[in-house]
Amino acid sequence: MAKWDQLTKAIGDLEEKKVMKILNKFVATNPSDKEVQEVIDACHKGMARVGDSFERGDYFVGDLIFSGEVLSEALDLLKPILKNDTSAKTGKILLGTVHGDLHDIGKNIFKSMASAAGFEVYDIGIDQSVGAFVNKVREVQPDIVGMSGVLTVALEAMKHTVDGLKEAGLRNDIKIILGGNPVTKEACQYIGGDAYTTNAAEGVRICRGWIK
Structure with missing residues (x-):
């Protein structure tokens, strides 16, 4: 058994008290940055297990x-003991x-889930115009843009948004992931997205793959 498999399993099994017990004991050992990063990686592996479940x-x-709440609590405990910020956000x-x-x-x-996985997430809310997406992309320069929609009319709105990002010269600098029940493989191709999902855990996994 690998050193931190017990921690990974505890997160995967949603055993909050066990997770925090392991981490508090670990923090008390005055670990190195490398050791802290190993533990953070073990936490993320546990989150992947949750997604699989x-x-x-x-x-x-x-x-x-x-x-997500358990992992956020875990990372909040670990990050202050990093001497060098190797826990920098995975991406935006x-x-x-x-x-x-x-x-x-x-x-x-x-x-x-994305925040817990280490991403810096900027949420602009619901019913957002093409201009709102374009302006925020210019402002924060994200690695990934996630567009969500449940209604079928959202598909055209997603396409308009992608087209707007193209017109603004921003499309080539980002990956676009689409989420929501109406989004299919064909719809994703029509809209111009890079990937689609109806599963939050899968979506985070896709995004982590892009950043790696």
């Missing part, structure tokens, strides 16, 4: 939200629900 139907939406994600759609549950779950 969700995909199998063993976990539900509430479990995903709780796992700009996130928003497109114009004409007011749904945000899926977006918020993805936001929670």
Whole structure:
């Protein structure tokens, strides 16, 4: 068994008290930055297990939200003891629900999981115009733009947003991931996205793959 498999398993099993017990004991050893980073990686592996459990139907939406809270608590404990900021954010994600759609549950779950996975997430909210996305991309210069929508009308809004980013000369500098039940492989190609998902855990995995 690898050194931190127990921690990975505890996060994957949503055992909050066990996770914090392991981490508090670890922090008390005055670990090196390398050791802290190893523990952070083990935490992220645990989160991947949560995502796998969700995909199998063993976990539900509430479990995903709780796992994000546990991981955030874990990282908040670890980051202050890093002497060098090797825990720097994985990357930047700009996130928003497109114009004409007011749904945000899926977006918020993805936001929670992406933040817990180390991403710096900028959430511009619901019913966001093309201009709102374009202006925020210019401002924060994200690595990834996530567009969410549940209504079928959101598909055209997503396409307009991607077209707007192209017209602004910003499209080539970012990856675009689309989320929501209406989004299919064909719709993603039509809209001009790089990937799509209806699963927050899978979405985070895709984003981590892009940054690596």
